[in-house]
Amino acid sequence: MDTIVAISTSTASASGIGVIRLSGPKAKEIAQRCFFSSEKKIQSHRVYYGRFVDVNEHVLDDGLMVFMKSPKSFTGEDLVEISLHGNPLILSQAVETLIVRGARLARPGEFSERAFLSGKLDLMQVEAIAQLIASGSSEEARQARRRLDGKSSLLITQLMEKTTHLLAQLEADIDFPEEDIDPDVEDQLLQKCQELMDLSKTLLSSYAHIQKLSSGYHVLIAGLPNAGKSTLFNALLGSERAIVTDIAGTTRDTLEEEIWIEGRNIRLIDSAGYAPQTQDPIEKQGISRMEDKLKHVDLLCWICDVSDPDFEAAHKIFASVPPHRRWWIWSKTDLPSPLPPKPDLELDHVLGLSAKSGQGLEAFRQDLQKRFSTQVQDIEGGGIANDRQKNLLEAFYQSCFQTSQSIARHDSPELIAFELRQGYRNLQDMLGQDIDMEKVYDEIFSTFCVGK
Template identity: 35%
Template sequence: MKVLSGFDDTIAAIATPPGIGAIGVIRLSGRAAIPVADAIFKGKKLEKQPSHTVHFGHIIAPEDGTLIDEVVVTLFRSPRSYTGEDVVEISGHGSPYILQKILEAAVSAGARLATAGEYTQRAFLNGKLDLAQAEAVADLIAADSRAQQQAALQQLRGGFSGDLAKLREQLINFAALIELELDFSDEDVEFADRAQFSALITDLKSQVSTLLDSFRLGNVIKNGVRVAIIGKPNSGKSTLLNALLNEERAIVSDIAGTTRDTIEETLNIKGVLFRLIDTAGIREHTTDQIESIGMERSKQNAEKATILLHLVDVTDPDTSEIGWLKPFAEKTILVKNKIDREDSHQLSAGSDRISNPQPPILISAKNNLGIEVLRNRMYEKAVGEVIQPENSIVTNARHYDALSKMMESLNSIEAGMDRQLTGDLLSIDIRRTLHYLGEITGQVEVDRDILGTIFGKFCIGK
């Protein structure tokens, strides 16, 4: 891989989040990281200290020697650091003013301000991480659920990259034999066993197909699951939202049409985030303009949702369905509410559906009956299985696109072998497959703009 120029200077940034805290960290990285730190640090001479040591001292302004803070400095010498360069981390008191003054002192001493993601980009360019692992760093920082954390950790620890490396090694071995045949084309010899190569392509397609199929689950893990609660006015949608969240989030009233606008909240079920949307009640006719707008938004949210909870009041004698929900049957969970009521006469009317593979969920949102069963059904519908953290799961759209193109190339190789194409024609598609595989991990030359897009999503300081 070609290393891009422009990364031979020393950078500095505040690595901890904005705001007041007990401790804040300023990170330096680059050839002059240690001399820059020595210029503003009064304590032991860092240039003379071994790697992975911690030192107490003071930070002073290089211009006039003014005391800025008492700090602890941690030293990491190249190549045993996150970036592969000399790295110095200055831990000071978490005042935004103090941290800014330390940063200004480092810049005055010869460092420059780091750009977003520049530390991780340097780690990638210096071979400490491949590109897929670097992207996992951003996912790990952004993780706000156990499933997101586990998927990012698996990728960061090289699980996904390891799977891709095995695919790449198998392809390269046969590609080398095919290329060798081209050198002896005049002698009409075959070094690559075509039957064995055909079996390999079938196996590779199966592995890539598994990774592609995992993207549905990966998308759920990374972005969460949009769940719209749909039903007629006063069917108990807001009560259901409160019951699922186990808190009083939405206003509950016996007056139909209380909810005029959508309310969004987040629910964590078994490590997966569900983004609940309590929508305005939907009925066939209304003269209230505000209610009409709310109903229209309900329809829009139903279209965008991954799961629909169609809430039905079992005490309502009107058994007519909401007609426009029919196209969404595949993603709908029918939920029958108010089963605790003595007048729940409609419950028996729906008993013929209970024997179906996907029967309605019977609940009393008010009394918290059946809520755990509903949570389990939502998880099952969104995820389909228990998430195995040791399995490689594709969560990145860029990876999915490259794997899709790789599958197309594998199909072309397979078709070419069926037509008994010569090695020189097969090698074109083999190289193309290897290119798309290398795009994911950065084992081919990566365009500067692509890197800028990837690392620009990071926070400054990472």
């Protein structure tokens, strides 16, 4: 097995420190040909200060080195981490030196691949590393961390155990092919299939939420012209992103910005005022864009000026959004106004605020946070997190469904077991057991960057 080397920190710009990783049987030996510490004997899991000397015997930099003896390391092999100053030039010179001294440059994802091959991580955990590093919100990172800890893998392992159990029961019957399955046993088998299907359904439903955590929850701010949409949009962003005037039709396009509320990533969309009768071609386009957005948003916040209430437009717009996805927001509550009538519409939530004075804004933020946090609470484990995992789990679900159909049809136990065994393969593939390494490399590791 080669000893591989790469820079594991970002090389896009300079930083305080940068870390180089070496993994393989000769990691320590090669490191000690370049990194010199006053301590002669390097022990495992200890930090040593020293100097890094390049091929021309010049001191390149000083820094720290840690040696982690196999199997107690990320890759499961002997592993060395050297931290030097984070200048990409210094780091790449150090890597070149280590290559001259006997290491080979790592391929993208090769450290993770070795962790996988040595059984330190399963495939879902490997995928979680990439997701953890790429997380755009703290909630997304938290879920990826749970997957990396093996929480989702455990659920898959439990599904595998239950499937094995069912298979054993079927296989017991295979020995008596001439007898029909006892009706009581048949009921039991069907129940077990149903349980497997229910468990995979629950896990599958986490996918949409996990995707939301990375793409963000889309919140559309809509309403009549001059309702105060852009003022609210700016207040939530904390910047004057959208132009605010008292001239109706100021916002003609949709504007999108990201905000974070309690670790959740929310995409706020400000839209053109809803004025279906407008003759202005630009405003018309703006409105049709807003209507397009309506179909995909997670929440519609309809802004209605409390000092000038109007319900007609809302009735039209609301027809295309289910009730649990629409909120009614009375704006400009700082203005003197009669107590507004309750809108004659089925709504999820009604609240009042003044984007100008700030009154009610914090409550609105909290409502948004609550609204979206309930959606992720029920992700057990860490859910499933990419198309590969989803497709395999769906295939497993289908196999369980076919198995139950097959049982109900009184097919031969062999046939029934065959179907279920196919399903079992899908679970194995999720974790990367008995898998074709070349295919896995192309699909997964090659998408990583070097050093991971």
